[in-house]
Amino acid sequence: MDFLTKTMDETSRIRIEARAECWGDEDVPWPVVGGCNFFVRLDGAIAAAEIGSVMMMMMPPGSDEPAGRSARGLLRAFLEADGLILPGGLFFLEKGEPRFQPGCCCGLEDWRDWFGVAEGATDIWTGHDPFSLVELDGETVKIWGDRERRNEDPPFEISVTNLLEQLAVVERDLRDFLGRLGEWLQTVAPELEIPVLRRVAEALELDARPPIIE
Numbered sequence: 001m002d003f004l005t006k007t008m009d010e011t012s013r014i015r016i017e018a019r020a021e022c023w024g025d026e027d028v029p030w031p032v033v034g035g036c037n038f039f040v041r042l043d044g045a046i047a048a049a050e051i052g053s054v055m056m057m058m059m060p061p062g063s064d065e066p067a068g069r070s071a072r073g074l075l076r077a078f079l080e081a082d083g084l085i086l087p088g089g090l091f092f093l094e095k096g097e098p099r100f101q102p103g104c105c106c107g108l109e110d111w112r113d114w115f116g117v118a119e120g121a122t123d124i125w126t127g128h129d130p131f132s133l134v135e136l137d138g139e140t141v142k143i144w145g146d147r148e149r150r151n152e153d154p155p156f157e158i159s160v161t162n163l164l165e166q167l168a169v170v171e172r173d174l175r176d177f178l179g180r181l182g183e184w185l186q187t188v189a190p191e192l193e194i195p196v197l198r199r200v201a202e203a204l205e206l207d208a209r210p211p212i213i214e
Contacts, residue, residue: 016166018042020088022053029071044176051184071188084203099156103127112205118160
């Protein structure tokens with residue numbers, strides 16, 4: 001199988017998705033998804049309740065005080081926060097099944113770091129317990145979910161070309177998510193739509209330009 005054929009076959013099998021980690025919160029001023037410790041894909045197909053769960057995960061500490069439990073109170077606290085973190089990360093799927101996913105304490109705000117892997121910047125934070133390992137071997141990126149098992153487990157592999165193409169898809173998905181977020185804000189706090197969208201875009205580094213893919 002030549003390189004082009006292999007790359008096309010890989011593209012049909014492998015997909016990368018941006019997902020936010022959420023857990024249930026019943027005492028909120030807007031609909032959310034029930035349950036705990038679940039992941040929500042950020043794209044244009046996200047449901048309103050899923051957006052509610054994602055936004056709750058971005059709220060700063062202390063915003064759950066009684067005075068801030070209104071929708072506008074929470075969103076104003078969100079706008080005033082110094083730094084924003086959205087638990088989650090990039091999921092690498094093969095034939096629809098996760099082959100690599102972020103661990104504890106990983107955040108989507110660093111998703112753009114994966115662009116640097118093509119240039120050899122493989123020190124990617126993907127969470128802990130276990131710690132992952134990313135290597136660039138020629139035109140192939142190799143990923144181990146547990147670096148301690150590098151010699152026992154085969155790595156997940158993706159070509160550099162496909163990685164960059166999939167990251168471009170991730171960016172498109174995130175921008176589509178912003179469109180859905182804007183629609184959601186129109187029903188929750190329309191006067192805060194623009195500043196909240198701007199803040200989320202900044203947190204997800206959507207105001208930056210990705211490397212040019214030739």
